[in-house]
Amino acid sequence: MKKLLNFLLLVVLFVGCGKEKEVEKTTTAVSTPNKLIYTQSSESVTLHPHEATDVYSRRIISNIFDRLIETDESLNIVPGLAESWEQISPTELKFNLRKGVKFQNGDELTSEDVKYTLENAKKSAKVGTLYSAIETVETPDKYTAIVKTNGPSGSLIHHLTHITASILNKKYYENTKDTNHSPMGTGAYSLLEWKPGSYMTLKRNDDYFRGKPAIEIIEVRAIPEENSRVIAVETGEHHITGDIDSIGRKILGNREDVRVEEISSLGVGYLGLNTSKGALQDKRVRQAIAMGINRDLMIEAVLDGAVEKANSILGPGVVGYSKDTKPFEYNPEEAKKLLAESGHQNLELILATSNNELRKQMAEIIQAQLKDIGINVKIEILEWAAF
Numbered sequence: 156m157k158k159l160l161n162f163l164l165l166v167v168l169f170v171g172c173g174k175e176k177e178v179e180k181t182t183t184a185v186s187t188p189n190k191l192i193y194t195q196s197s198e199s200v201t202l203h204p205h206e207a208t209d210v211y212s213r214r215i216i217s218n219i220f221d222r223l224i225e226t227d228e229s230l231n232i233v234p235g236l237a238e239s240w241e242q243i244s245p246t247e248l249k250f251n252l253r254k255g256v257k258f259q260n261g262d263e264l265t266s267e268d269v270k271y272t273l274e275n276a277k278k279s280a281k282v283g284t285l286y287s288a289i290e291t292v293e294t295p296d297k298y299t300a301i302v303k304t305n306g307p308s309g310s311l312i313h314h315l316t317h318i319t320a321s322i323l324n325k326k327y328y329e330n331t332k333d334t335n336h337s338p339m340g341t342g343a344y345s346l347l348e349w350k351p352g353s354y355m356t357l358k359r360n361d362d363y364f365r366g367k368p369a370i371e372i373i374e375v376r377a378i379p380e381e382n383s384r385v386i387a388v389e390t391g392e393h394h395i396t397g398d399i400d401s402i403g404r405k406i407l408g409n410r411e412d413v414r415v416e417e418i419s420s421l422g423v424g425y426l427g428l429n430t431s432k433g434a435l436q437d438k439r440v441r442q443a444i445a446m447g448i449n450r451d452l453m454i455e456a457v458l459d460g461a462v463e464k465a466n467s468i469l470g471p472g473v474v475g476y477s478k479d480t481k482p483f484e485y486n487p488e489e490a491k492k493l494l495a496e497s498g499h500q501n502l503e504l505i506l507a508t509s510n511n512e513l514r515k516q517m518a519e520i521i522q523a524q525l526k527d528i529g530i531n532v533k534i535e536i537l538e539w540a541a542f
Contacts, residue, residue: 189371196398197539198377204321220321220340259345266294271325282319401459434499445483446490
C-alpha cells in the first residue's frame, strides 16, 4: 500500500510521517552476541511520555513503557496493563489492573501510578488536550482505577492507547529530577545509557509481564544521511534502519540478503501555516499557497512515485475519513488572482524544516513554485530537536 500524502488548504506536502519503512539485514550483521543495532534519521528529544511530540522519541518510549490498553494491527483495543475494563456509566470508565506487574526498578504497578499518570497528562501543555475530558481518577483499591470524565466521551478510550498515556512510576517521578533522560516504565526494555549526539542503549527487562524479550541489548543510533544508513545495512554494520525513502528502498530492495518491510501509516505529512501571524491570517493567501504547489511533480520528481496523493488531513483507516473530500489542486493562475484580491503580493515567508535530505529537497521545490506566484520563501534548516 502507498503512503498517504495529505493536502488540505493549510496543509501541503511534507511526508515524513507517512509510510514507515524498516529495513532488516537477514544475515548476521554484528558479531556482538544478542545485540541489535537500529538506526533512524533523527535522535530522540525526550523519553518522558508527556513531553514527546516527535516520532523519534515515541519509538523508544513505546519500548520502555506500557499503556493501560493498547491497539493491535487492526486498531482493535486490546488489554495492556489493564486486564479488563468496562464503561460503568456514561462518565465512568473502570480499569482492572494486572497483579504483580513490576516497573523496571522493581516497584509494583498500582492504581496510584495510574492516577498520577493521567492527572499529570491532563496538565501537560503538549499532550493535555487528549486527556481534557478527565475530571478525576479514583483508586478504590490497589488494582482498580476509575476514570471519571466531565461528560460522556467517545474518544477517551482511544486516547488512552496513545504513547502519551504510558503509565509512569509515581514514586520514581516524584523523586527524580531529569525524567526526560531517565525514564522508568514497565516496558520490555529499560534505558541503560544515553549519550546525546552518539547513541542510546536499551537493555531488556527480564521480568517483563508479557515474557522476557529475545534480544538482550538494543543500540539506537541517529544518522541523518539516508545513504550512510543504507550502506551500513548493506555492509552488515547495522541490523535495521527506518526512514528509508524511495532511492534507498530501491537499492536495498534489490539485495537478496536484505528484507524491506512496508506498511501504510495512519500519520500524515503536512506543511503547517501559522494562521495567527501576518498575511497567513488571510484565507485567500492560504488558498493561494495550496494552489501554488504542484504535489504531482514532487511525488514523481522527489518521491519517485512511491506515495499516494491523499485528499484530506485524514487518511483511510482513520475515523472520520471520507473519500469524497475535495482538496485544492495545483492552479497557479488562480493562486495569483487570490493573492491579488487579498492585497498581499510579493510576500516574504520563512519555511522551517528539519535536516532531512528529502524534506530539504521538497522545501526547495516549494520555494521555487511559490516564487512563480509571487511569494518569496526563505528556507531555514534546523537540527531535529531545535525543529
